[in-house]
Amino acid sequence: MRPGFRVLGSAVFASATAVTLALSSGVADADPEIPATTQGLADYISKGLNPAPDGRQPRAIAGTGSSSGSAVTSTASDAIGEGPEMTAFLAAFGYGLTHPDAAPPGSNNWNCKPTAAHPHPVVLVHGTWLNTYDSFAYLAPRIARAGFCVFAFNFGREGVLEGGGLGPILPGRYGVGPMEDSARQLSVFVDRVQAATGASMVDIIGHSQGGPVANQYLKFEGGQGKVGKVITFGATNHGTSLLGIATLARIINNLGVNILGFYEPFIGQANVQQAAGSAFYASLNRDGDTVPGVAYTAIGTTHDEISNPYDWTFLTAGPGATVDNITLQQGCEQDLSDHLTIMYSPRAVSFALRALDPAVQPEPECAFNPWMIGGGGKL
Secondary structure: OOHHHHHHHHHHHHOHHHHHHHHHHHHHOOOOOOOOOHHHHHHHHHOOOOOOOOOOOOOOEEOOOOOOOOOOOOEEEEOOOEOOOOOOHHHHHHHHHHOOOOEOOOOOOOOOOOOOOOOOOEEEEOOOOEOHHHHHOOHHHHHHHOOOOEEEEEEEEOOOOOOOOOOOOOOOOEOOOOHHHHHHHHHHHHHHHHHHHOOOOEEEEEEOOHHHHHHHHHHHOOOOOOEEEEEEEOOOEOEEOHHHHHHHHHHHHHHHHHHHOOOOOEEOHHHHHOEOOOHHHHHHOOOOOOOOOOEEEEEEOOOOOOOOOHHHHOOOOOOOOEEEEEEOOOOOOOEOOOOOHHHHOHHHHHHHHHHHOOOOOOOOOOOOEOOOOOOOOOO
16 A cells, blocks of 8 residues: 555544534534525535634535536546455545546456356446445445456536536545436446447446436436346435435535545535435436336435435336335344445445345345444444
């Protein structure tokens, strides 16, 4: 491990206590009447931000879109330069700050050819204010070792003037652009994966915003018929409360302030869209939660402080689709995974493997996974 990252990693882990206190305060002081506007959400987030080391107080500011008045679009980019395998979310988050476009280990071997046993490549779709590395540094190599071709990319990249976020100051915070744009970027990426592998279909694993982005792709961007299975973790399939969005903002900010100094986080457009009752969800779920021909697995955790209420992540099967809704703690109370560390839970991985191929993982694992820190089943 390089010396620079060792210092950064120490700073990340030292901030865990501060983050926990900030989250506890935010939940205790929750105001159910947060104005359902971009500025109202920004003002609420500001109330829970920790001061910077120099004493200045950061505040959330709301993006106003492109100053030119032209159509606002986000971009996607390849994940390159495979990063190390991680067992804890905070360690992966720290590495993702210094290597914002790293590929998760085991992913993006463009020479990988699916086998008869595992004919569908697996496409990973990350969440809001995250990147594909810090979302999948634990899960991706385990899926690859099970014999699957795994592919990952970064989507929803937007700059300051577009209202997306301050990426140059806190690198790797993607998934902030309009989810319609992100779904189109997913469509392009899936086509590339199919062309490279020769596969007729892919399976998708999505975390948080990755769930609705995958469904937007299936319903409106040509994904139907190209996807066999969708497996989601803590997905905001029906939106989340404004408190949940505010909590995510505070986690990222209060980690980032301790590492990089003072800055003002933007409220990305995807966050506003993920508020329950938004126009995005009215369109997305107008004709039901699912599309025909897809097998869905929706996994939620009772400790999810961001995608809440947590059972909003679950789906109702429509014609021609199947749905398996799973609560992570059912039969395994010692798994304390929250919204972010669910991706570092052995139990979560075993559910993903079972959904991809029941013969590989017929029984789910049960292991302690600490809240907020994560640890691949141990401290």
